[in-house]
Amino acid sequence: MIVAVQTTRVALFPTCLTDTFFPDTARAVVRLLERLGCTVDFPLDATCCGQMHYNTGYREHAVPLARTLASAFAGYDAVVAPSGSCVGMVRDVYPKLLDGSTSVPRMYELSELLVDVLGVTYVGAYFPHRVTYHPTCHSLRLLGVGERPMELLSNVRGLELIELDEAESCCGFGGTFAVKNADTSTAMLTDKMWNVLGTGAEFVTAGDNSCLMHIGGGLSRMRSGVRAVHLAEILASTEEEPWPVTR
Template structure:
């Protein structure tokens, strides 16, 4: 599933995810019916508006062995929030569909480490990297050290610690719109931590967080760029 941001703003992340999975021998299909997972509506309390999207997801991805999402927040929504919408509808068929598809939804690092059982994906990326564990991947999904293990398996990559890495970057979807000043202040802290880490590249598994942090780094003219985990794992730079 490309996700909304992948489809509209960061298509290179979706393409990198497909290339990576295909390189590892996975038969990948991106169905035409894929749309938003409904997370923005659910997070903001608009459950009725989210219902058609949950139904669409259930129809579109019903027949796949696994759905890989290059986003911890979207994977978290499918796994944990779709059931809330389905049960609120009191629709037994939708509840059954959600119970079927939720366990098959995987954040990228989960799929690579837990399903494919790989940590060395054959990547090469000779740069100093810091990893930002995004809130949903960290707290809702509990991906733990899976992304770090994958990064440690990349040839030439030097992984450094990100100060106060568990702190939120301040994006939070609609939070960034409704609480812009607080969101920006949190993002500025995270941007400074990225600079302080000494990394050339800040990596995360959610394009939304990278958009927040990367925008603030760019405004500062900071010597740190942002990349999605999939882009690093598919890289053969310097190989």
């Protein structure tokens, strides 16, 4: 169980993939947290967490990246990232990778921060669409976020939350796994897409843009009409500032 931190000053770690390909997710995190009364800092010295290097076997290249990121977020009581994968890297791998030489940032996945730290499950969101949720592997198995994302989604006004069959099955992305094992990855993705389509949902959401990029790309190529959207963007959506569904 994560110990709650009494703070309204939060640092944002957007992650490489979100910063490069899905900046609207990072903006949504800021908009959401500011609506809840938080002050959000964005340390410019933060770089990649080193997960890609570490997972691919380049441990020596991951160490300086880990030290740089840890230094950038030193002193913050709470750091939030819209990625269970990167948070898992920091929380699970950094203590071993840094070997006590540098303090590990107190980093939370978004749903953890909202529910455990800020103590909220209703965030004032409005999203009048049918939505299904995919629990990503790292958030599910490494962080154990459990029902937190579902609690948050179930409290979004107008949202119809539809259960996903075989939800806990991997989508097949797995970072470089999708590149090195393309055929297996595609087969796993196909199973996930059929389960998503079977819900009749308009949107599939998750806490990691990496998995959403994989699933959403497949659904787009199928011309399915189902769109992928990050959990943060749903939670940041309101009647006054709706998510831009036409983009």
